Amino acid sequence: MVPVRAAGGCFGIAGCEMIALDDxxxxxxxxxAAAPELHFEAPGPGSxxxxxxxxxxxLTRYWxxxxxxxxxAGTADFARYYGMxxxxxxxxxxxxxxxxxxxxxxxxxxxxxxxxxxxxxxxxLWREQLREWDETAKPTAIAKHRELQAVDPDALSDDELQAxxxxxxxxxxxxxxxHMRFTASAVVxxxxxxxxxSDWTDVPPAELLSLMRGASPVSAGASAELERLVAALRxxxxxxxxxxxxxxxxxxxxELRTREGETGEAVSAYLDLVGNRPLDGxxxxxxxxxxxxxxxxxxxRTAVAGDVAADDVEERIAAVRAQVPEEHRDEFDxxxxxxxxxxxxxxxxxxxxxxxxxxIMRRATLGAGRRLAAAGRIHQPAxxxxxxxxxxxxxxxxxxxxSAEELAARAAYRAAHSAKDAPATLGPxxxxxxxxxGLPPGIARLMRGTGVALGALFGSxxxxxxxxxxxxxxxxxxxxxxxxxxxxxxxxxxxxxxxDVLVTMSTTEAFNILLPLLGGIVTDSGGLLSxxxxxxxxxxxxxxxxxxxxxxxxADGARVRVDGTAGEVTVLA
Amino acid sequence: xxxxxxxxxVADTSVFGSKAVGLGEAxxxxxxxxxxxxxSGSTVEEVAAGDEAxxxxxxSTVRPLGGPLAVRSSAVDEDGxxxxxxxxxxxxxxxPTVDALPAALGEIWWxxxxxxxxxYRKRVGLFTRPxxxxxxxxxxxxxxxxxxxxxxxxxxxDERMIEASLGLGEAxxxGLVIPDSYRxxxxxxxxxxxxxxxxxxxxxxxxxxxxxxxxxxxxVERPCLSEDxxxxxxxxATRCEDVYGPGRDIEWAIADGTLYLLQCRAVxx
Amino acid sequence: xxxxxxxxxxxxxxxxDLDGEELQQxxxxxxxxxxAQGETVMREGTDGAAFFLIETGEASVSVAGTARANLRxxxxxxxxxxxxxxxxxxxxxxxxxxxxxxxxxxxxRPLLLANGAIGMKLLQSLAQKLRSAxxx
Numbered sequence: 001m002v003p004v005r006a007a008g009g010c011f012g013i014a015g016c017e018m019i020a021l022d023d024x025x026x027x028x029x030x031x032x033a034a035a036p037e038l039h040f041e042a043p044g045p046g047s048x049x050x051x052x053x054x055x056x057x058x059l060t061r062y063w064x065x066x067x068x069x070x071x072x073a074g075t076a077d078f079a080r081y082y083g084m085x086x087x088x089x090x091x092x093x094x095x096x097x098x099x100x101x102x103x104x105x106x107x108x109x110x111x112x113x114x115x116x117x118x119x120x121x122x123x124x125l126w127r128e129q130l131r132e133w134d135e136t137a138k139p140t141a142i143a144k145h146r147e148l149q150a151v152d153p154d155a156l157s158d159d160e161l162q163a164x165x166x167x168x169x170x171x172x173x174x175x176x177x178x179h180m181r182f183t184a185s186a187v188v189x190x191x192x193x194x195x196x197x198s199d200w201t202d203v204p205p206a207e208l209l210s211l212m213r214g215a216s217p218v219s220a221g222a223s224a225e226l227e228r229l230v231a232a233l234r235x236x237x238x239x240x241x242x243x244x245x246x247x248x249x250x251x252x253x254x255e256l257r258t259r260e261g262e263t264g265e266a267v268s269a270y271l272d273l274v275g276n277r278p279l280d281g282x283x284x285x286x287x288x289x290x291x292x293x294x295x296x297x298x299x300x301r302t303a304v305a306g307d308v309a310a311d312d313v314e315e316r317i318a319a320v321r322a323q324v325p326e327e328h329r330d331e332f333d334x335x336x337x338x339x340x341x342x343x344x345x346x347x348x349x350x351x352x353x354x355x356x357x358x359x360i361m362r363r364a365t366l367g368a369g370r371r372l373a374a375a376g377r378i379h380q381p382a383x384x385x386x387x388x389x390x391x392x393x394x395x396x397x398x399x400x401x402x403s404a405e406e407l408a409a410r411a412a413y414r415a416a417h418s419a420k421d422a423p424a425t426l427g428p429x430x431x432x433x434x435x436x437x438g439l440p441p442g443i444a445r446l447m448r449g450t451g452v453a454l455g456a457l458f459g460s461x462x463x464x465x466x467x468x469x470x471x472x473x474x475x476x477x478x479x480x481x482x483x484x485x486x487x488x489x490x491x492x493x494x495x496x497x498x499x500d501v502l503v504t505m506s507t508t509e510a511f512n513i514l515l516p517l518l519g520g521i522v523t524d525s526g527g528l529l530s531x532x533x534x535x536x537x538x539x540x541x542x543x544x545x546x547x548x549x550x551x552x553x554x555a556d557g558a559r560v561r562v563d564g565t566a567g568e569v570t571v572l573a
Numbered sequence: 574x575x576x577x578x579x580x581x582x583v584a585d586t587s588v589f590g591s592k593a594v595g596l597g598e599a600x601x602x603x604x605x606x607x608x609x610x611x612x613s614g615s616t617v618e619e620v621a622a623g624d625e626a627x628x629x630x631x632x633s634t635v636r637p638l639g640g641p642l643a644v645r646s647s648a649v650d651e652d653g654x655x656x657x658x659x660x661x662x663x664x665x666x667x668x669p670t671v672d673a674l675p676a677a678l679g680e681i682w683w684x685x686x687x688x689x690x691x692x693y694r695k696r697v698g699l700f701t702r703p704x705x706x707x708x709x710x711x712x713x714x715x716x717x718x719x720x721x722x723x724x725x726x727x728x729x730x731d732e733r734m735i736e737a738s739l740g741l742g743e744a745x746x747x748g749l750v751i752p753d754s755y756r757x758x759x760x761x762x763x764x765x766x767x768x769x770x771x772x773x774x775x776x777x778x779x780x781x782x783x784x785x786x787x788x789x790x791x792x793v794e795r796p797c798l799s800e801d802x803x804x805x806x807x808x809x810a811t812r813c814e815d816v817y818g819p820g821r822d823i824e825w826a827i828a829d830g831t832l833y834l835l836q837c838r839a840v841x842x
Numbered sequence: 843x844x845x846x847x848x849x850x851x852x853x854x855x856x857x858x859d860l861d862g863e864e865l866q867q868x869x870x871x872x873x874x875x876x877x878a879q880g881e882t883v884m885r886e887g888t889d890g891a892a893f894f895l896i897e898t899g900e901a902s903v904s905v906a907g908t909a910r911a912n913l914r915x916x917x918x919x920x921x922x923x924x925x926x927x928x929x930x931x932x933x934x935x936x937x938x939x940x941x942x943x944x945x946x947x948x949x950x951r952p953l954l955l956a957n958g959a960i961g962m963k964l965l966q967s968l969a970q971k972l973r974s975a976x977x978x
Contacts, residue, residue, distance in 0.1 A: 154909065244785050246782075248878075251880040253880070255878070255879065255880065366907065370908040371908065373906040381906060473751075474727060476727075507748060508747050512693075525749055525751050525770070526747075526749075527720075527752040528754070529719075529726070529822075530720075530736070537727075546769075546770075548751065621874075622844050622845060622870070622872075623874060679874060686892060687891070687892075688888045688890050690891075691891040692888050702946070702948040
């Protein structure tokens with residue numbers, strides 16, 4: 001729980017925890033916010049690139065200690081498997097911000113790499129990885145997650161809790177490595193498909209990627225548990241009414257969970273699966289689904305309502321195929337087939353590996369945090385998320401460890417900064433990739449496909465800096481730039497920080513208490529006479545309503561410009 | 574019992590709150606307001622406390638309304654412009670019968686005295702105890718409903734701006750849909766019309782409460798108001814201005830072919 | 843029936859020293875309030891206006907995220923609110939549907955001023971809580 005900076009006196013935000021800030025704390029937080037310049041230095045020789053897409057905010061100390069080695073091991077693995085000309089990727093953390101760099105391949109392995117790359121396409125080696133994922137890696141990981149999740153941290157002694165924290169951390173590290181191990185399998189066939197299509201047609205990458213739709217139910221949040229839940233509710237009209245009822249989201253979920261029969265069982269099974277996962281992001285500082293019942297309830301409602309637009313993908317595939325020269329159409333079918341086959345691995349490798357493990361680590365950490373806060377050792381349970389693993393154990397053991405103020409300061413630092421505060425690169429500029437024309441065909445094809453895929457799938461720096469414009473109704477005049485905060489209901493209100501732009505589907509009077517904190521309002525639905533429009537005008541802050549897809553297209557934490565006079569919202573980065 | 578009055582007779586804002594008094598004025602002016610009663614703040618408190626005599630008196634007075642009922646709070650001391658951000662006003666749509674009314678009044682009393690309401694009042698500088706009066710009316714089952722301003726709130730132009738959607742007007746007020754939108758001049762000529770995206774309709778649920786009903790695909794972007802509807806709304810706007818003056822924020826509903834006025838207050842912004 | 847049932851109050855130590863008539867007076871001030879299972883009854887850190895007595899049902903108490911004992915029929919909570927609208931010191935959640943009787947500061951205060959015995963009892967109850975909080 002991050003202290004909320006308030007304008008002037010202590011703001012009572014109904015339904016939220018609030019720290020009563022004393023004057024010293026308030027001043028200290030303001031100092032952090034107006035930060036003296038952070039000093040950035042390249043962590044070593046070579047070129048480093050900021051990764052604001054995966055890491056839009058500074059990471060916790062825990063993360064910066066766990067991630068690098070696990071990440072390096074996993075990426076080295078896929079580089080070797082696919083015969084890539086690199087030793088792997090590296091993540092380094094400077095002032096908590098994530099920077100990526102590329103490790104050179106071990107020279108003695110280069111001939112093997114060339115040979116391997118040839119085999120990759122000839123043997124469709126990604127399929128072996130998919131088999132390994134489905135048959136071994138994924139089920140083993142799920143079993144381990146459930147085993148750890150079944151432990152109640154509150155029931156453990158201090159010693160047992162320390163051991164449990166270590167187990168969760170080790171599992172998390174293994175899962176980070178696993179995630180990266182399977183990365184290339186998700187990327188290579190898709191990139192290969194995109195690269196070939198760009199030779200044959202002018203169809204833009206975004207449209208080509210949309211041909212993957214239906215190939216990855218997991219990215220839409222689907223799973224066997226969700227399917228069971230949807231089926232149960234569709235057969236249960238009274239359950240559907242309950243689902244649709246307006247009221248406290250926590251209560252509605254509790255009622256659904258305890259409902260007699262299949263519905264209750266299906267809801268419980270689903271909540272057990274997704275409850276401990278962060279809804280967004282990877283770090284243990286991100287709230288889990290169960291901590292955000294409004295968002296969770298909406299996700300269930302959307303799933304039950306059904307996917308409206310799933311079904312024209314066959315038509316669109318045919319339309320693109322028609323643009324491919326006839327002599328390449330068989331190849332088109334083959335390449336698309338491989339890309340679609342592998343596409344689900346892109347999301348599954350995260351969701352079933354480190355995303356889940358991160359949620360489990362968070363849960364364990366909050367359990368320890370509660371204990372330490374009750375003992376007065378730290379100010380808030382959530383501050384323990386800013387301790388490294390050894391520090392967490394030292395605190396539990398009563399050994400020398402960071403003070404409560406130190407941890408609180410770390411949390412405040414993370415809340416006050418975003419990737420905008422960090423330079424895009426450190427060290428010398430990256431050298432251009434080797435000229436593919438001089439390389440054997442297999443490796444050239446691999447490099448090209450990988451390069452294309454990384455640009456299209458993971459948002460290269462060009463994609464990030466593209467401005468995305470949304471239009472809606474010009475509800476309240478003025479222009480404002482600030483950080484977008486996606487809030488779906490009262491349980492998320494505490495995430496709003498002074499000066500944020502509220503981005504939400506619609507507002508009710510319950511949102512009124514946020515108004516003094518907001519710099520602008522953006523909603524998906526609503527007209528000029530709706531509640532959000534009226535309060536934006538009354539409060540004199542820029543407002544754009546009825547954007548339709550604001551909550552989908554604006555990422556939480558993104559910097560946005562709200563132009564309430566023109567009715568436009570621009571996502572700046 | 575002076576704590577329960579038919580809307581027609583309501584005039585004292587210190588007893589019944591400005592919402593109730595506003596409706597009273599509308600009824601007296603012959604505007605099409607659904608039948609109803611206002612309950613004073615002390616009456617609501619007595620019912621919440623379980624005072625048998627008051628409960629009996631309220632239920633017997635209100636019984637002729639039948640059911641289902643819409644129960645809206647009418648805050649007594651958040652007066653002045655009744656700014657939208659002034660407070661949290663609980664509205665209970667679809668209280669199924671008058672026998673369910675005492676429990677509904679208890680809920681409303683408690684929502685006005687809840688921790689969050691009290692916290693909020695203190696933040697905006699109100700330290701006295703809250704008093705919440707209530708308006709009880711027949712709940713309509715509208716085909717379409719929404720909001721109308723008798724002045725363009727963004728440009729200030731002398732126009733009627735209308736936003737409409739299907740089912741209960743909550744969908745427009747709470748911004749749950751992108752409503753159909755119209756701008757009319759004083760002569761009810763249409764200056765601009767824009768269909769919205771009306772994916773859901775709020776409907777009353779059997780046995781009490783409301784739910785979000787999915788609107789059939791064909792109706793989502795089809796304009797829900799006819800020319801006759803717009804003409805009737807234009808006329809209502811003029812009548813409201815005659816009674817209250819310019820700059821009105823009107824909540825309306827069309828049920829069984831009849832246009833009703835649900836609220837008429839000053840445009841705050 | 844207006845207010846809380848007198849028998850419900852009799853069980854509450856806070857009102858233990860009141861005679862029949864005083865108990866009647868206090869009982870009349872209460873209003874029934876129900877909470878659905880899973881609902882947050884009160885949240886730490888918000889200003890509190892009401893004191894509650896549980897008639898039926900169960901509620902969980904937590905402070906700074908740590909669970910404390912559960913509350914059941916006959917238990918009460920929120921008494922600081924009877925003295926001033928102070929900040930809630932604990933978060934209370936309905937574990938089952940909860941049937942309560944509640945009383946706000948504005949109802950209680952005149953009684954407190956008029957009846958010293960009730961005030962004394964309240965002070966004793968709070969002192970007791972302070973002691974156990976300091977001891978743990």
